[in-house]
């Protein structure tokens with residue numbers, strides 16, 4: 001330990017990334033202090049995955065993350081993989097299962113993941129200072145001084161792991177960005193991601209379907225991030241659209257853009273005309289009801305003017321209806337904001353960070369990890385895998 005330092009490393013934030021980084025650094029011999037303003041660690045882990053924590057995704061490769069530098073996450077993700085985290089989970093005897101699409105959840109409770117991280121911290125001799133608001137961070141003579149509560153902690157390394165502002169009602173803040181700016185680092189405009197979208201009055205018919213869910217394919221195109229497409233469930237809400245497919249596409253959505261919904265994925269363009277030949281006496285509602293939930297069928301039939309027997313509807317009308325159902329444009333008026341966002345997109349700009357170590361390029365000893373950084377994963381365990389992997393990258397460098 002250097003003269004004047006009370007610790008080797010101070011980690012700001014006792015969330016997923018901070019606890020992981022502290023545990024690994026501690027087990028490698030560093031004297032680590034974790035400071036958090038919350039009274040308990042890992043609060044977001046506790047509410048994650050519906051209380052079961054979707055702790056990783058088997059498909060966590062860099063192309064499933066959004067960032068101004070699409071390759072930034074590659075290095076850290078390749079050196080700490082879902083298999084590495086799974087090995088840790090199994091070492092702690094935590095039962096798990098794959099739900100769908102490579103998403104791994106605890107069989108029991110997200111509390112097990114927090115307990116595991118705390119046990120790993122204990123094994124590394126990590127000190128936790130909870131309910132400690134950080135008053136000031138100063139840097140000089142190669143040391144970081146962190147004034148928290150009534151005390152000042154001093155260390156040669158400082159890790160920013162205070163996450164992003166999603167769910168401020170849980171104590172989430174933009175502190176990481178303020179600190180990064182203090183050290184001359186740029187911040188990519190933070191915005192809510194994995195968030196429900198809102199619809200305006202002209203699409204009110206769909207808002208009346210609140211509670212209806214359907215498997216769909218959604219598409220949008222972002223000027224910088226490019227095209228995105230997801231096939232999962234969508235849910236109509238009293239404010240607009242939600243469900244996994246919509247949360248996924250929301251990360252790529254920009255104000256003014258449309259989101260195209262395919263209500264009949266996998267169906268050929270002529271499926272309605274084929275159904276007409278096979279069932280000329282059937283009502284369109286019965287035919288659509290084979291593919292879609294009843295209330296949605298009713299709304300679509302009204303919008304598409306489909307009524308009477310199938311045999312009496314022209315092929316042209318049926319083809320137009322099939323095409324519209326396969327490419328229904330919604331024009332969201334906005335998102336439900338940080339209050340309902342699962343994560344924050346944007347954050348500390350990656351161009352000032354080393355992708356190998358997560359260290360600030362111009363400030364030796366300073367690191368940023370987890371959601372605070374401009375790396376945002378898809379829905380489904382990707383964000384925790386980024387937290388673990390970026391924490392690992394920093395811990396082995398400290």
Ligand code: FDA
Pocket residue numbers: 012013014015016017018035036037038041042043044045047048049050053054055056132133134161162163164166167171172173174175341342343369370371372380381382383384385387
């Ligand atoms: P995280 O937010 O976990 O931790 C930051 C810590 O810093 C907190 O303890 C906070 O109190 C502290 N802090 C903030 N400001 C501070 C300040 N000024 N001073 C001191 N401390 C401060 N992801 C996933 O992969 N699978 C999932 O199942 C889910 N589920 C999910 C559900 C819900 C409802 C939400 C809101 C989010 C998820 N996520 C998720 C996302 C996941 O929770 C998120 O990406 C990680 O928790 C990010 O980890 P970090 O450690 O970077 O931030």
